[in-house]
Amino acid sequence: MQTSVNSWRQVQEELLRRITSRDWPPGELLPTETELAKEFGCARATVNRAMRELAGAGLLDRRRKGGTRVVINPVRKATLDIPVIRAEVEQTGARWHHEVLERKIGKPPVSVATQLALDPEAHAMRLRCVHFANRKPFLYEKRWINLAIVPAIKAVDLTQVSANEWLVQQAPFTHGQVAFSAKNATTSEARALDIAVKSAVFVIDRSTFSGEQIITSVTLTYAPGYTVHSTI
Amino acid sequence: MQTSVNSWRQVQEELLRRITSRDWPPGELLPTETELAKEFGCARATVNRAMRELAGAGLLDRRRKGGTRVVINPVRKATLDIPVIRAEVEQTGARWHHEVLERKIGKPPVSVATQLALDPEAHAMRLRCVHFANRKPFLYEKRWINLAIVPAIKAVDLTQVSANEWLVQQAPFTHGQVAFSAKNATTSEARALDIAVKSAVFVIDRSTFSGEQIITSVTLTYAPGYTVHSTI
DNA sequence: TAGTGGTCTAGACCACCCT
DNA sequence: GGGTGGTCTAGACCACTAC
Numbered sequence: 478m479q480t481s482v483n484s485w486r487q488v489q490e491e492l493l494r495r496i497t498s499r500d501w502p503p504g505e506l507l508p509t510e511t512e513l514a515k516e517f518g519c520a521r522a523t524v525n526r527a528m529r530e531l532a533g534a535g536l537l538d539r540r541r542k543g544g545t546r547v548v549i550n551p552v553r554k555a556t557l558d559i560p561v562i563r564a565e566v567e568q569t570g571a572r573w574h575h576e577v578l579e580r581k582i583g584k585p586p587v588s589v590a591t592q593l594a595l596d597p598e599a600h601a602m603r604l605r606c607v608h609f610a611n612r613k614p615f616l617y618e619k620r621w622i623n624l625a626i627v628p629a630i631k632a633v634d635l636t637q638v639s640a641n642e643w644l645v646q647q648a649p650f651t652h653g654q655v656a657f658s659a660k661n662a663t664t665s666e667a668r669a670l671d672i673a674v675k676s677a678v679f680v681i682d683r684s685t686f687s688g689e690q691i692i693t694s695v696t697l698t699y700a701p702g703y704t705v706h707s708t709i
Numbered sequence: 710m711q712t713s714v715n716s717w718r719q720v721q722e723e724l725l726r727r728i729t730s731r732d733w734p735p736g737e738l739l740p741t742e743t744e745l746a747k748e749f750g751c752a753r754a755t756v757n758r759a760m761r762e763l764a765g766a767g768l769l770d771r772r773r774k775g776g777t778r779v780v781i782n783p784v785r786k787a788t789l790d791i792p793v794i795r796a797e798v799e800q801t802g803a804r805w806h807h808e809v810l811e812r813k814i815g816k817p818p819v820s821v822a823t824q825l826a827l828d829p830e831a832h833a834m835r836l837r838c839v840h841f842a843n844r845k846p847f848l849y850e851k852r853w854i855n856l857a858i859v860p861a862i863k864a865v866d867l868t869q870v871s872a873n874e875w876l877v878q879q880a881p882f883t884h885g886q887v888a889f890s891a892k893n894a895t896t897s898e899a900r901a902l903d904i905a906v907k908s909a910v911f912v913i914d915r916s917t918f919s920g921e922q923i924i925t926s927v928t929l930t931y932a933p934g935y936t937v938h939s940t941i
Numbered sequence: 942t943a944g945t946g947g948t949c950t951a952g953a954c955c956a957c958c959c960t
Numbered sequence: 961g962g963g964t965g966g967t968c969t970a971g972a973c974c975a976c977t978a979c
Contacts, residue, residue, distance in 0.1 A: 483968070497881045497919060509945065520969045525946075535790075536881070541976040542945045550877060552792045555887050558767075559785045559941065645782060649729045649768070653941035655787050659891030659911040659933070677909035679891040685941070687729060701891070709791065709885035709917070715949070741964065752950045757965075773957040774964045 483519040489527035491517070496536060496547055507537070507545040557707035559655070559683075562608050562616060562641050562697075571610040577636050578669070579605040582624065589621055594691050600624050602631070604640055607669050613700075617669040620695040626687055640693075648692055650685035657681055657705065662698070670700045679703045715751040721759035723749070728768060728779055739769070739777040789939035791887070791915075794840050794848065794873050794929075803842040809868050810901070811837040814856065821853055821926075832856050834863070836872055839901050845932075849901040852927040858919055872925075880924055882917035889913055889937070894930070902932045911935045 495501045507513075510528065514521040528545060531537045535552045539545045566573035584590075585601045601621050608616040620640060622630060627648045630640070658680050667674040681697040727733045739745075742760065746753040760777060763769045767784045771777045798805035816822075817833045833853050840848040852872060854862060859880045862872070893907040902910070913929040 485967075493883060497883060499879075503878050511945090520971095521946095522948090522970090523968065525948090526967090529947090539946065540978090541947075542943080542978050543976090544945060544978095550793045550796055550874065551881065552790045552796075553885075555789050555791055556786050557789070557939075559787055561782045561784075564782055564784075642782065646735050647731075649783065650941070651725060651729055653785075655939045655941060657889055657911070657937040657939075658935065659909040659931075661893075661907075661909040675893075675907060675909075677891040677893040677907075679889070683941075699891075703890065705889040707789075707887045707889075709882070709887060709915075717948075743964090752952095753965095754951090754967090755949065757967090758948090761966090771965065772959090773966075774959050774962080775957095776959095776964065 483517070483523065485523045485526040488513075488517055488519065488524055489530060492527055492531060493536075496531075501547050503547050503549045505547045507547070509544065553709050555707045555709045557705060561645055562618075563639060566608065566610045566615060569610065572612070573608065573610060574612075575606050575608045575639050577604070577606050579603065580635060582631065585621055589694075604635065605669075606635075606639065608639070614670045614672075615700055615703075617666055617698040618695060619698075620693060622693045623691050626690055626692050641695075644685075644693055648687065650692055651687055653683060653685035655681060655683045666698050670698070672700060676701050679705070715749070715755065717755045717758040720745075720749055720751065720756055721762060724759055724763060725768075728763075733779050735779050735781045737779045739779070741776065785941050787939045787941045789937060793877055794850075795871060798840065798842045798847060801842065804844070805840065805842060806844075807838050807840045807871050809836070809838050811835065812867060814863065817853055836867065837901075838867075838871065840871070846902045846904075847932055848935075849898055849930040850927060851930075852925060854925045855923050858922055858924050873927075876917075876925055880919065882924055883919055885915060885917035887913060887915045898930050902930070904932060908933050911937075 501507060508516070510521045510524045513524045517524065528537060528539065532539045533554070535554050536548055537545050538548050560568070563573045581603050582600055583603070585603070590596070590599070602624055604618070604620040604622065606618040607614050608618065618641070622640065624631065627644065629647065630643065633643055635643070659677055660680055661675040662670065662672060662678045664674055666678060667676065670678070678701060679699040683697070684694040685692045733739060740748070742753045742756045745756045749756065760769060760771065764771045765786070767786050768780055769777050770780050795805045813835050814832055815835070817835070822828070822831070834856055836850070836852040836854065838850040839846050840850065850873070854872065856863065859876065861879065862875065865875055867875070890912050891909055892912055894902065894904060894910045896906055898910065899906040899908065910933060911931040915929065916926040917924045
């Protein structure tokens, strides 16, 4: 029994050491929280917090009565930030501005309505914008907004505030989905971003919800060179 | 003072409701943990856990003495899974196999050595593979492995076990970096994936570390159509 | 059914940092 | 200096599930 490993970070570090050093190889059954607490000379809650986070990271598999095991093929989790577009540009030191290409209100096509989980009769706002970094086209944005949730946006001058930023501040979402992919730029995307047709562009599709109801669905097409960074 | 909102999930739900409903608009200073605990009729630790997770999600900004505020432009966090390649393919119901195109041991070029943070004199293993889903090329893998960390891999038959899976099991990393991007396929990538040159391909660059030392650095080039999904 | 993790409590002390 | 969040403790009860 060692003494004074009593902060949950220290406990977590030691557990991680035993896993990576293969003291506890994949599949190994770990001691119980109570046993580890005794060994480390700390409270069970401290061990619990350390192990809970490792389980969240995909390294441990915990189940009541079954105990805690080292995961065989860990599914590690990467966390990546989703900032407001303006902040993302300005953080690189560049100047940001945006232009609205299209803004109309009407019934979305059926394909979009199902994607938005909207009543096909419901009205939505269609928006197409280009975001610039240092006056260079940076991002082409195609968006549908559910007016049943955020009717107030009808009165907003979206040439002054981007819909992205307005929505983030005025209609925080409870959860959302994101998808990342690559594709060859279409003619209209190439024109909007001032790039060659068929250039490889990075695409983010994102839908955000307030409870069960969708707020907005957006397709972000980034000019070539864009990279998303993340840590594991 | 309401009664029996005593689980941290209930507390978190209620806090989230007040934020999204703009009861607490962006920038608002929230009551202290002690006050909320009294209001909800639960222990301060319960409120703390609920708020800590919301802060981790980027919705709240917490500081000692300064109190807790609703973040103005929340930088939301997306979490995405990074499974072992074989598992990723098999989860779609497809059969997985892989082929090794190149496997050699030697000094890496200087550019790679700096990228790997390796002594230029250190030896590394160079690996190029293709992963298949239902016998169709799915992923082109270019990898450098730091033999100073995992010398044992020299004796492994990497045509039987993929380096990806072997490393995940035998040399768990403590942390890593990931980058996602899009690019037009080069000639060699197009040949490996059996696609047209200049097709848009999705690229993941990943480096993993054991403490300060790099374990491996890999570039994964996915065949067109590949999408990474995530939730916010 | 018994053992394990999941959670809550009441209290305490501490670190940080705003005023 | 004082108020706030960060964390730890010792104990308790509960929920799940492997056996």
